[in-house]
Amino acid sequence: MSATTLFDKLWDSHVVNRREGFPDVLYIDRHYIHEVTSPQAFDGLRKRGIPVARPDRTTATADHNVPTKDQHLPIKEALSRFQVETLRKNCREFGIELYDLLHPFQGIVHIIGPELGLTQPGMTMVCGDSHTSTHGAFGSIAFGIGTSEVEQVLATQCILQYKPKQMRIEVNGKLGKGVLSKDIILYIISQISSSGGNGYFVEYAGSAITNLSMEARMTICNMSIEMGARGGLIAPDQTTFDYVKGRKFAPQGEAFEEAIAYWKTLKTDEGAQYDKVLTFNAEDIEPMITYGTNPGMGIGITERIPTVAELKDHREEASFKKSLEYMALEPGSQLLGKSLDYVFIGSCTNARIEDLRLVADFVKGKRKAANVEVLVIPGSKQVEQQAIREGLDKVFEEAGFELRSPGCSACLGMNEDKVPAGKYCISTSNRNFEGRQGPGARTFLASPLSAAAAAITGKVTDVRELI
Amino acid sequence: MQKEKFKSLTSTVVPLPIENIDTDQIIPARFLKATTREGFGENLFRDWRFDNNGNKKDFILNNPNYYGDILVAAKNFGCGSSREHAAWAIHDYGFKVVISSFFADIFKNNALNNGLLPVQVSDEFLSKIWAQLEADPHSTIEVNLEAQKVILADGSSESFDINPYKKACLLNGYDDIDYLLSLKDRITQFESAN
Ligand code: SF4
Numbered sequence: 001m002s003a004t005t006l007f008d009k010l011w012d013s014h015v016v017n018r019r020e021g022f023p024d025v026l027y028i029d030r031h032y033i034h035e036v037t038s039p040q041a042f043d044g045l046r047k048r049g050i051p052v053a054r055p056d057r058t059t060a061t062a063d064h065n066v067p068t069k070d071q072h073l074p075i076k077e078a079l080s081r082f083q084v085e086t087l088r089k090n091c092r093e094f095g096i097e098l099y100d101l102l103h104p105f106q107g108i109v110h111i112i113g114p115e116l117g118l119t120q121p122g123m124t125m126v127c128g129d130s131h132t133s134t135h136g137a138f139g140s141i142a143f144g145i146g147t148s149e150v151e152q153v154l155a156t157q158c159i160l161q162y163k164p165k166q167m168r169i170e171v172n173g174k175l176g177k178g179v180l181s182k183d184i185i186l187y188i189i190s191q192i193s194s195s196g197g198n199g200y201f202v203e204y205a206g207s208a209i210t211n212l213s214m215e216a217r218m219t220i221c222n223m224s225i226e227m228g229a230r231g232g233l234i235a236p237d238q239t240t241f242d243y244v245k246g247r248k249f250a251p252q253g254e255a256f257e258e259a260i261a262y263w264k265t266l267k268t269d270e271g272a273q274y275d276k277v278l279t280f281n282a283e284d285i286e287p288m289i290t291y292g293t294n295p296g297m298g299i300g301i302t303e304r305i306p307t308v309a310e311l312k313d314h315r316e317e318a319s320f321k322k323s324l325e326y327m328a329l330e331p332g333s334q335l336l337g338k339s340l341d342y343v344f345i346g347s348c349t350n351a352r353i354e355d356l357r358l359v360a361d362f363v364k365g366k367r368k369a370a371n372v373e374v375l376v377i378p379g380s381k382q383v384e385q386q387a388i389r390e391g392l393d394k395v396f397e398e399a400g401f402e403l404r405s406p407g408c409s410a411c412l413g414m415n416e417d418k419v420p421a422g423k424y425c426i427s428t429s430n431r432n433f434e435g436r437q438g439p440g441a442r443t444f445l446a447s448p449l450s451a452a453a454a455a456i457t458g459k460v461t462d463v464r465e466l467i
Numbered sequence: 468m469q470k471e472k473f474k475s476l477t478s479t480v481v482p483l484p485i486e487n488i489d490t491d492q493i494i495p496a497r498f499l500k501a502t503t504r505e506g507f508g509e510n511l512f513r514d515w516r517f518d519n520n521g522n523k524k525d526f527i528l529n530n531p532n533y534y535g536d537i538l539v540a541a542k543n544f545g546c547g548s549s550r551e552h553a554a555w556a557i558h559d560y561g562f563k564v565v566i567s568s569f570f571a572d573i574f575k576n577n578a579l580n581n582g583l584l585p586v587q588v589s590d591e592f593l594s595k596i597w598a599q600l601e602a603d604p605h606s607t608i609e610v611n612l613e614a615q616k617v618i619l620a621d622g623s624s625e626s627f628d629i630n631p632y633k634k635a636c637l638l639n640g641y642d643d644i645d646y647l648l649s650l651k652d653r654i655t656q657f658e659s660a661n
Contacts, residue, residue: 016657017650021631025650027657037550039502048644053654065500079500086502130549130573146551146573147504148580148643156647158654162630194487195543199572228546230572294487294546315542319486412496421519433491433547435514 003269006235007166007201010141010266014124016158023160029123030057031153032109033096035087036064036414037128041151042090054157055095059118062087062101063108065414068377068404071101080415094154105248107380107406110134110348114218115382117247121236121263126153131348131430132231133224137217138244139236139266141201144225164230165199165275168268170206173282178464180358181216182350182428182447184208185223186288186298188280193312194296197229200276203268204234208282214243215354222349223430226295235267287463289335289426290445292323293434299335301450301462307332326434327442328422335444335460339371340424343455344437345401346377347411347429350448353383355428359452360392362467368400369458375417376401377409401455413438426454471582472640475611476563479535481527482600488540489547490574494556496548504581507552508559532604539566539596539608544585545574554578564610566617568593579633580643586610586617592625612637 004012017025031054033041038060045052052058065080067073075081084101091098099105105112110131113119119135125142126132128150135142145159152159171184189196202224209220217234224232241260244250251259286300297320299305305324308317308331324331345351345359356378368374376396378384384406387393396403410417411429413436419425421440428451432443444460453463498510515526523529538557544567545553554577557565565578566586578585588596599606599619609618612634618624629637636642647654 017653023630023632025647025654027654027661036499040504040551043503044644050648083500083502128549128551144549144573146549146554146577146580148551148577152643152647155644156651156654157658158647158650160632160643160647194546195569195571198569225549228571294489316486322485414496414499431491431547433489435495436491439495439497439514439519 003272005166005203005268005272005274006139006266007141007203007233008272010122010124011163014141023162025158026124026161027158028057028126028153030059030113030118030125031157032113032125032127032132033058033060033150034064034109034127034129035062035083037147038090038150039083039086040147041154042094044151045094045154048155050155052094052096052154057157058096058154059099059113060087060091060096061099061106061109061112064408064412066101066407067415068407068409068417071405077416104381104385107382108348108351108408110222111352111379111383114138114214115247115380117244117250120244120250120259121240122266126159130225131222133229134218134222134348136221136224136231136233137214138240139233139263141231141233143231164201167197167200167202167229167276167278168274169202169204170277170279171204171208171282172206172279173208175208175282176286178287178449178467179285180447180449181212181219183285183288184282185220186290186295186445187285189223189227189296190288190298191280192227192278194226194294195228196296197224197227200229202229202232204232209234210237213354214239215352218352219349223295226430236263287447287450289450289460290432291327291329291335292320293326293432294323295430295432295445297323298445301336301460304332304334305329336462338424338460340426340454340459341372342419342423342425343372343374343451344410344425344427344429345448345451346375346379346409348379349430350428351377351379351383353386355448356383356387356392357390359448360395362449362452363399363401363456364395366399366456368455371458372455374401374455375410376403378403378406380406410437412436413441419443426451426460473563473582473584473612473637475609475613476536477607477609478537479605480537480539480596480600480608481533481535482597483527483538483540484597486541487543487546490545490550490553491547493545493553494550499550499552504555505559507556508561511556511560536561536563537566537608537610538562538564539593541593542567542569542590544570546571549573551577551581554581554583558583566596579637582637584610584612584637586627588617588625588627592617595619595623
């Protein structure tokens, strides 16, 4: 047999039907759903008069527009309440497990799946949300889908898909002080642009990747979509197995040993071909920050924003200018020292317990600057509870940070957590699009450490000078 | 479920010569809260069409000189969030075709799943379209799905790609779930074998 990639192996073993000129029928092991992209799909089932094929393979949570304060009270905003109530009704009617507000397992869908052990190596997983790519960190195929596709999976546990092209991204070497996995991925996207991964599924490899914890790997895979890729994965190894072991829905005892035996086979063969291979050096990466309105518009923290003349592609000129105008920034200027108004530590990119620990560790005994408001939104109820058990809540309180209840929050501003128009926010989330954090809001994407440093100084800061 | 059949269309055009239009611009997140597929057209390009007080801004969709079933946009249309609402909003507003020199993958799929035809043309051909519309905003473009061709007012044309499966779906008004449900036995077989 010829050498194949991990992606090939996983894909091919999940193809139920293949027909010339038609998309593959791909079997889905786990389907995550949330309140925003599922209602129309359930509506579709109802119109067709069919049930959910495999409610046991479907997991629901409420995350996108839930409030992060007073979660025990009815949701104030009428439409948000309606969507969450619709999800409840649909889950009841179709027999799906829902981790609703206040449930100990509730949280951002891409945080709870791995944390509950629902996400496992070798699986295929989908969700009506582009950051489903997060779950690829376990050596599985995971990608975001549209609502019509959610309906396909609800109806048949399968989805129609063409096999994407494959790219390998290797990052080798040792990360510098104060450089996190978020900086790796922001760096890669800044190098290849927000459309550089279009049409590809990415496998990340190299020593800088395999040295990362599972949490940090998830941050990398999470943002695969921000370079336009369908998803990203990392071959499972001992770090992966140790993370999965003992989690609520992971195989237990003998079943776990059997699972590991299989998971160990999940690797790309020596000599397997990719459509594209990129290699980067970890030593070249400094803490990153974005200056524009797509995640590809990133620079090292000590670098200047490019000038029009320095643009790699002159066709980008119009959107570059529009973007800087929106951000009220000058081409060629530095971001270091730029005064901020908000700091948002949260989202499926960086709101796992490791992120909160890192931030707490840095801010311990320090106090936030007077000019910034700092929001810390844990990714899940479990992260929140763990943070409290470890006393991180006290650290945040003393620093003047506000620790709230879990949800997507100001990552997309669907609930009341919005950044006001014209204000600057340094954010650990994944998108800096116009209006993403609220109409007119201006977002700088960065790592949790860079965000923590900015919270203390009140301005864009090189965290390396403070550690 | 039976959807509208699509064979060929000749229409005036709405030009949007902006690159990297992301789905947050097409339909801002705060309008995603409906639970049916209809009505999103009202908020298509909301923040470009209206200011915070609901007053119309200077934007092409507010310009009575431009109307029609075809939207033409610059490179990398539909990037960003995977929200299918973007495709619904464009379709619900009344567009049947979007032409661009590049589409983001998920958007393209979402469009095809919802009876909205994404037509990818070369950069050169796109420049020709801009030129035609500049010369005459009321001129028309023909999009022929059967022949897989876009034809401009001066008769010049370019072929476009579409996957044979999606083409069959659009031409016949056939839908993905109809197809998947027809494979039910095979799916059950797969489940018991794995
Ligand atoms: S945290 Fe942000 S990116 Fe992640 S699922 Fe929620 S809205 Fe999407």
